[in-house]
Amino acid sequence: MAGPLSGKTILEIGHMLAGPYCGMLLADLGARVIKIEGPDGDIGRTISPHTIGAHNAYFASLNRGKESVVLDLTSDAGQADLRRLASGADALLTNLRPSAIKKLGLTYDVLQHVNKRLVCVALTGYGLEGPFSESPAYDYVIQAMTGVMMMTGDPNGPPVKPGYSAVDNSAGIMGALALVAKIVEGRGGQMDVSMYDTLLSQLNYVASAYLNAGVRAERLKDGAHPYIVPAQLFAAREGYLVLFITHDKFWRLFAEALSRPDWLDDPRFATMKGRQENRDLVVAAIAEELQSETAVVWAERLAPLGVVAAAVQTLPDALDGQLTASRDMVVEVPVGTDTLRMIGNPIKDEDHRCEVRPPPALGEHDSILRTLPGQETGT
Secondary structure, three states, rough: OOOOOOEEEEEEEEOOHHHHHHHHHHHHOOOOOEEEOOOOOOHHHHHOOEEEEEEEEHHHHHHHOHHHEEEEOOHHHHHHHHHHHHHHOOOEEEEEOHHHHHOOOOHHHHHHHOOOOEEEEEEEOOOOOOOOOOOOOHHHHHHHHOHHHHHHOOOOOOOOOOOHHHHHHHHHHHHOOOOOHHHHHOEEEEEEHHHHHHHHHHHHHHHHHHHHOOOOOOHHHHHHHOOOOEEEEOOOOOEEEEEEEEOOOHHHHHHHHOOOOHHOOOHHHHHHHHHOOOOHHHHHHHHHHHOOOHHHHHHHHHHOOOOOEEOOOHHHHHOOOOOHHHHHOOOEEOOOOOEEEEEOOOEOOOEOOOOOOOOOOOOOOOHHHHHHOOOOOOO
8 A cells, every 4th residue: 555654564452442543544644554453353343333334333433444363462372473463563553551561562671572673652541650550541531630621611511521532532643643753763662652641732821821820721601712802602693603813903804894893993802902801891792793694604704804713513514515525534435335434534645645445354364474474373
């Protein structure tokens, strides 16, 4: 398969989301990803109630383009086969718990004896070592522990979790970055990526405000930005509109579009500083004006002016829309007499077009083991 990672072989020993998503991104970019599964397979194979052909929709969305080999890594034979695979691989990626990673010998300390240049990436909840390393870690838990849930939602309501697996996906991307960075360095070693660290790192300016000025992040109504006004949701006559006006230049365009020249002379409205100091007044005035049209009409009117505005869409609106189609972000692959539809890779390489291949059946590529050098396979 052509791609910038063509010629690289990655072993993936993971389940559900973060590890498999990481592996799929690498496979999309041309790497040969060999997914090592236990006899029962990745639990992701059974999660979704939807199937397309023989493929579980959840598993398919995270595992296209890979090869599947079944190994019992708790057995001597399975360990022997793992070492044979590792001897010719560029990297090994896993998102098992630290105790399982160590017990199964999925670290550089163990595998360097068969391949000094092997890059080992561990995607865990709280790191391979430390007092919290064995604590349970799922997307929901990490969002709760980092303060993200407490910062999300209506000020008068309960904490809220975003509608998708933000932590797992972010950790998968961070794992891919770590793996490629170490390969570029040209030497083997252990890379330790935790979900907790990943989400904390994405709090950047919010965390900086507390660390440097003691400012605690607060939930603001309608998802408002703490510094920029207006930057939030507004209810229109029908639907919701997102506005994000970062500069006074765009505020002037916005005010003119709403036929409110008085907002350009009133010091409470005319500058970002004035709008910050008079947030409630400004937001209420904008909210009243936006009731005169639908969110779609406002977006169509404002966006061409350069004002950052968009109507809030449903997921089907987005997936079936022109923007998604223009970016080739829904890909299709035949699976028997059916067609499997998935979200494509966001990285566009002008030199290579991503080849979309179906996810593997459990153990579909066990024949790989018979082609490896070394002792006879024990499977």
